[in-house]
Amino acid sequence: MLYLYYFILGTIFGSFLNVVIYRVPKKKSIILPRSYCPNCKNIIPFYRNIPLISFITLKGKCNNCKTSISSIYPLTEIIIGLIFLIVIYNFRGAELISFILVSSLLYVVSIIDYKYFIIPLEISFFILLSLLPNIIFSPNPLFYFYGFLVGLGYLLFIYIITWVITRKEPLGLGDFQLICLLGLWLGPLKILITIFLSACIGILYWILLYFVKGHEKNRKLPLGSFLSFSAIIVYLIQFI
Ligand SMILES: [Zn+2]
Known part of the structure; x- marks a missing residue:
């Protein structure tokens, strides 16, 4: 019941x-x-x-x-x-509240990014607020800060590589915020797994659009949707 x-x-x-x-x-x-x-x-x-x-x-x-x-x-x-x-x-306690709010907001991000290719700033802000209980009540808050640093490090790496090769910016501001937030939510290892998983989903999605549906090669992809979906799965992996 x-x-x-x-x-x-x-x-x-x-x-x-x-x-x-x-x-x-x-x-x-x-x-x-x-x-x-x-x-x-x-x-x-x-x-x-x-x-x-x-x-x-x-x-x-x-x-x-x-x-x-x-x-x-x-x-x-x-x-x-x-x-x-x-x-x-x-889940129990602070993690319960955090997980409900963060995963629900990530779901919202994944639908909005899929439909409009944007990640609204106010939603990123609420994700930040929602993951705070997790960090504040953790015995090891630094763990999450390392996740943030790993996310940021990955972004810098991608920026430099893409800029050197194509002279273009690789990611939108929304994706940038989202990766930093996910680092804070997931910690250093799981953020990397999330990025990897979302890249795999992105490639599969691109193949589907390009080869099956005949869309153009440079069509934009909703990276925020793939990241959000992957993050929820990776967060839950310990329980699956
Ligand atoms: Zn009506």
């Missing part, structure tokens, strides 16, 4: 994150107005705004204008529900 309770709590939080994903890149307030249909702007009454249940009962369509609702909304609710379930199995 406790598990169901945690899952439901997660879907409610996921429902809030949907608002963040939709509104933050458009620079809209995440508090007001209340949830509305992106097509007809009709305010969604609270009894039709129940995570998952509403999507199923409305058969994925707006009750007013019948436009299809993106399946990313229920998917977010399910994924955040699952994150809450993982949390009660594996």
